[in-house]
Amino acid sequence: MSDTTAVPGKQSGGPVDPAVxxxxxxxxxxxxxxxxxxxxxxxxxxDLGWLTGYRPHTSERLTALLLTRGKRPQLLVPALxxxxxxxxxxxxxxxxxxxxxxxDPYAALAPLLDERGRYGVSDNAWALHLLALQRARPAxxxxxxxEVLPMLRAVKDAYEVDRLAAAGAAADATYEEIVKLRFAxxxxxxxxxxxxxxxxxxxxxxxDFTVVGSGPNGANPHxxxxxxxxxxGDMVVMDFGGLLDGYGSDTTRTVHVGEPSAEERKVHxxxxxxxxxxxxxxxxxxxxxxxxxxxxxxxxxxGYGEYFIHRTGHGIGVTTHEPPYLVAGEHLPLVPGMCFSxxxxxxxxxxxxxxxxxxxTCTDSAGRRLNNTDREMRIVA
Numbered sequence: 001m002s003d004t005t006a007v008p009g010k011q012s013g014g015p016v017d018p019a020v021x022x023x024x025x026x027x028x029x030x031x032x033x034x035x036x037x038x039x040x041x042x043x044x045x046x047d048l049g050w051l052t053g054y055r056p057h058t059s060e061r062l063t064a065l066l067l068t069r070g071k072r073p074q075l076l077v078p079a080l081x082x083x084x085x086x087x088x089x090x091x092x093x094x095x096x097x098x099x100x101x102x103x104d105p106y107a108a109l110a111p112l113l114d115e116r117g118r119y120g121v122s123d124n125a126w127a128l129h130l131l132a133l134q135r136a137r138p139a140x141x142x143x144x145x146x147e148v149l150p151m152l153r154a155v156k157d158a159y160e161v162d163r164l165a166a167a168g169a170a171a172d173a174t175y176e177e178i179v180k181l182r183f184a185x186x187x188x189x190x191x192x193x194x195x196x197x198x199x200x201x202x203x204x205x206x207x208d209f210t211v212v213g214s215g216p217n218g219a220n221p222h223x224x225x226x227x228x229x230x231x232x233g234d235m236v237v238m239d240f241g242g243l244l245d246g247y248g249s250d251t252t253r254t255v256h257v258g259e260p261s262a263e264e265r266k267v268h269x270x271x272x273x274x275x276x277x278x279x280x281x282x283x284x285x286x287x288x289x290x291x292x293x294x295x296x297x298x299x300x301x302x303g304y305g306e307y308f309i310h311r312t313g314h315g316i317g318v319t320t321h322e323p324p325y326l327v328a329g330e331h332l333p334l335v336p337g338m339c340f341s342x343x344x345x346x347x348x349x350x351x352x353x354x355x356x357x358x359x360x361t362c363t364d365s366a367g368r369r370l371n372n373t374d375r376e377m378r379i380v381a
Contacts, residue, residue, distance in 0.1 A: 021090025024051050029067040038117025039068035046318045047122040053089030056081055062105040062129050066112055076109055110136040120148045150323040154315055155337040161361050164339050167249035168359050168370035170202040175253055175373050183230045183257050183380050188212040192225035195240045204242045208320050211239035218353035221310055232258040235352040241320055248320040250341055251371045252357035255378045267346050268377045271354045274298035274344040282367030288330040295344040304346045313341040316359055334362045
């Protein structure tokens, strides 16, 4: 079980209680004030869904949630979408205002802003909307959530950890099924299609990525599965995930078609040892960059430091990439409830690559893996 605190009024596994959305909005407003911000402005995307349960499509028509400490949350929406907004799970805490085509929505939002304040803005806000708002309120300053409120969604409650664990278990089941299939003689994109199919069969509503990098393609960490035919003797990197019940999965395992060489075994063992060392370093108070440093030191000591070319991990929640980031220079301390990947890798250009990735949550005392498939090298046909 997770050591995070359960949400009052929330039954594990069911829909989110409307009171939870109200509490999230209040917490966001208070966090903004504590950070010296006048408030936050949230446009359609993962932040709006997490805060309110309202998930409209993004468009040129402005939808914006304004949160200010001590004031009722304000949601400005196109009039033709107002009925949907008022049926959102968190709508009971909102004052919903509609605007019609032909009106200026930025002129409607601008008077609600502190004339010389600074606001946090959701990372994926369209430039179209932010620039128009800047013209309407030129003295107001803005900062992206990742910059000014990096902890907003970083610490998960028990419900969220349970959802991430369920998504991780579905990805694990997908891995256990894919390794039973034949690899040799098939194209990378065919294996990727099987991964996508299996993720959906195991409950995912959305598949975000299915990286399949065989042989030399495995040395490209984000290789887009293509037409290369997988051969006996290939190392194959598989990185796959998506959303299940609104929460993300993301796992990587590296398999070998037939018997590996001594060097391939060595590289895989080094990556596995680095991943294990980084996992064992997880505990509250440890800086994010220190987890990266632990993994990197193992790989550097084995002589492969120049071939570990990315950060050790990223946060995960309602999106598959979000704060915190396990990378040099990130001084944020780990906090119980944070969930993130640990995914060191070694990439030998023109030859092969190895990556091993689990989602991990920080508990009150250590780390807990949300992916639990074998991290030893798996031999496939």
